[in-house]
Amino acid sequence: MEIFISNTGSNPIYQQIYEQLRNAILSGTLKEGDLLPSIRGLAKDLRISVITTKRAYDELEKAGYIHTVAGKGCYVAPKNTEQVRAEHCRRIEEHLRVVLRLAPACGISSEEITALIHKLQKEEQGCPTPSK
Numbered sequence: 001m002e003i004f005i006s007n008t009g010s011n012p013i014y015q016q017i018y019e020q021l022r023n024a025i026l027s028g029t030l031k032e033g034d035l036l037p038s039i040r041g042l043a044k045d046l047r048i049s050v051i052t053t054k055r056a057y058d059e060l061e062k063a064g065y066i067h068t069v070a071g072k073g074c075y076v077a078p079k080n081t082e083q084v085r086a087e088h089c090r091r092i093e094e095h096l097r098v099v100l101r102l103a104p105a106c107g108i109s110s111e112e113i114t115a116l117i118h119k120l121q122k123e124e125q126g127c128p129t130p131s132k
Helices: 013-027 039-046 050-062 081-106 110-124
Strands: 066-069 073-076
Touching: 013 039, 013 050, 013 081, 039 050, 050 066, 050 073, 081 110
Parallel strands: none
Antiparallel strands: 066 073
Protein backbone atom coordinates (compact mmCIF):
# COMPACT_ATOMS: atom_id res chain seq x y z
CA MET A 1 0.00 0.00 0.00
CA GLU A 2 1.30 3.41 -0.92
CA ILE A 3 0.78 6.50 1.16
CA PHE A 4 0.75 9.87 -0.55
CA ILE A 5 1.60 13.02 1.33
CA SER A 6 0.65 16.52 0.24
CA ASN A 7 2.80 19.32 1.61
CA THR A 8 0.44 21.88 0.13
CA GLY A 9 -2.75 20.51 1.68
CA SER A 10 -4.42 21.95 4.75
CA ASN A 11 -4.32 18.66 6.70
CA PRO A 12 -1.26 17.96 8.84
CA ILE A 13 0.96 15.13 7.57
CA TYR A 14 0.18 12.83 10.53
CA GLN A 15 -3.54 13.23 9.77
CA GLN A 16 -3.00 12.38 6.09
CA ILE A 17 -1.23 9.17 7.12
CA TYR A 18 -3.93 8.40 9.69
CA GLU A 19 -6.75 8.88 7.19
CA GLN A 20 -5.13 6.84 4.43
CA LEU A 21 -4.36 3.92 6.75
CA ARG A 22 -7.82 4.12 8.38
CA ASN A 23 -9.48 4.14 4.95
CA ALA A 24 -7.40 1.14 3.87
CA ILE A 25 -8.47 -0.73 7.01
CA LEU A 26 -12.16 0.20 6.63
CA SER A 27 -12.18 -0.76 2.95
CA GLY A 28 -10.50 -4.11 3.63
CA THR A 29 -7.33 -3.28 1.70
CA LEU A 30 -5.53 -3.83 5.00
CA LYS A 31 -6.95 -6.84 6.81
CA GLU A 32 -6.99 -7.93 10.42
CA GLY A 33 -3.53 -9.07 11.46
CA ASP A 34 -1.68 -7.35 8.60
CA LEU A 35 1.66 -5.90 9.64
CA LEU A 36 2.02 -2.18 9.01
CA PRO A 37 5.32 -0.67 7.89
CA SER A 38 7.60 0.16 10.83
CA ILE A 39 7.36 3.70 12.13
CA ARG A 40 10.98 4.37 11.19
CA GLY A 41 10.66 2.67 7.81
CA LEU A 42 7.56 4.64 6.87
CA ALA A 43 9.14 7.89 8.02
CA LYS A 44 12.20 7.17 5.88
CA ASP A 45 10.09 6.22 2.83
CA LEU A 46 7.99 9.37 3.13
CA ARG A 47 10.98 11.53 4.09
CA ILE A 48 9.26 12.83 7.19
CA SER A 49 9.97 12.87 10.90
CA VAL A 50 9.64 9.66 12.92
CA ILE A 51 7.65 11.74 15.41
CA THR A 52 5.06 12.52 12.73
CA THR A 53 4.68 8.86 11.79
CA LYS A 54 4.50 7.84 15.45
CA ARG A 55 1.72 10.34 16.05
CA ALA A 56 -0.33 8.89 13.18
CA TYR A 57 0.18 5.35 14.53
CA ASP A 58 -0.67 6.48 18.09
CA GLU A 59 -3.91 8.03 16.83
CA LEU A 60 -4.77 4.83 14.92
CA GLU A 61 -4.13 2.77 18.03
CA LYS A 62 -6.14 5.12 20.22
CA ALA A 63 -9.05 4.84 17.77
CA GLY A 64 -8.82 1.02 17.86
CA TYR A 65 -7.71 0.45 14.25
CA ILE A 66 -4.28 -1.00 15.07
CA HIS A 67 -2.46 -2.57 17.98
CA THR A 68 1.23 -2.67 18.81
CA VAL A 69 3.19 -5.75 19.81
CA ALA A 70 6.37 -4.71 21.61
CA GLY A 71 9.43 -5.58 19.57
CA LYS A 72 7.37 -6.89 16.66
CA GLY A 73 5.49 -3.94 15.20
CA CYS A 74 2.03 -2.58 14.58
CA TYR A 75 -0.78 -4.76 13.27
CA VAL A 76 -4.30 -4.12 12.02
CA ALA A 77 -6.64 -4.77 14.93
CA PRO A 78 -9.71 -6.99 14.69
CA LYS A 79 -12.57 -4.94 13.28
CA ASN A 80 -15.01 -3.60 15.79
CA THR A 81 -18.18 -3.83 13.71
CA GLU A 82 -19.93 -1.08 15.68
CA GLN A 83 -16.96 1.24 15.20
CA VAL A 84 -16.83 0.49 11.47
CA ARG A 85 -20.59 1.03 11.13
CA ALA A 86 -20.43 4.32 13.03
CA GLU A 87 -17.58 5.53 10.80
CA HIS A 88 -19.47 4.61 7.63
CA CYS A 89 -22.61 6.34 8.93
CA ARG A 90 -20.59 9.46 9.68
CA ARG A 91 -19.21 9.48 6.13
CA ILE A 92 -22.67 8.96 4.63
CA GLU A 93 -23.98 11.88 6.67
CA GLU A 94 -21.18 14.09 5.36
CA HIS A 95 -22.08 13.22 1.77
CA LEU A 96 -25.79 13.72 2.38
CA ARG A 97 -25.12 17.16 3.87
CA VAL A 98 -23.38 18.11 0.62
CA VAL A 99 -26.38 16.82 -1.37
CA LEU A 100 -28.78 18.81 0.81
CA ARG A 101 -26.73 21.99 0.32
CA LEU A 102 -26.64 21.50 -3.47
CA ALA A 103 -30.27 20.45 -3.97
CA PRO A 104 -31.99 23.84 -3.50
CA ALA A 105 -29.70 25.48 -6.06
CA CYS A 106 -30.80 22.83 -8.57
CA GLY A 107 -34.47 22.98 -7.59
CA ILE A 108 -34.43 19.37 -6.34
CA SER A 109 -36.93 18.51 -3.62
CA SER A 110 -36.36 16.11 -0.75
CA GLU A 111 -38.83 13.72 -2.40
CA GLU A 112 -36.73 13.73 -5.58
CA ILE A 113 -33.59 13.09 -3.53
CA THR A 114 -35.28 10.15 -1.82
CA ALA A 115 -36.44 8.76 -5.17
CA LEU A 116 -32.93 9.14 -6.56
CA ILE A 117 -31.48 7.27 -3.58
CA HIS A 118 -33.96 4.41 -4.11
CA LYS A 119 -33.14 4.30 -7.82
CA LEU A 120 -29.39 4.16 -7.09
CA GLN A 121 -29.91 1.43 -4.48
CA LYS A 122 -31.73 -0.71 -7.04
CA GLU A 123 -28.97 -0.12 -9.59
CA GLU A 124 -26.30 -1.10 -7.07
CA GLN A 125 -28.23 -4.27 -6.26
CA GLY A 126 -28.37 -5.14 -9.95
CA CYS A 127 -32.06 -4.51 -10.43
CA PRO A 128 -32.81 -2.78 -13.73
CA THR A 129 -34.84 0.38 -13.43
CA PRO A 130 -37.66 1.09 -15.86
CA SER A 131 -36.77 3.80 -18.35
CA LYS A 132 -39.06 6.78 -18.62
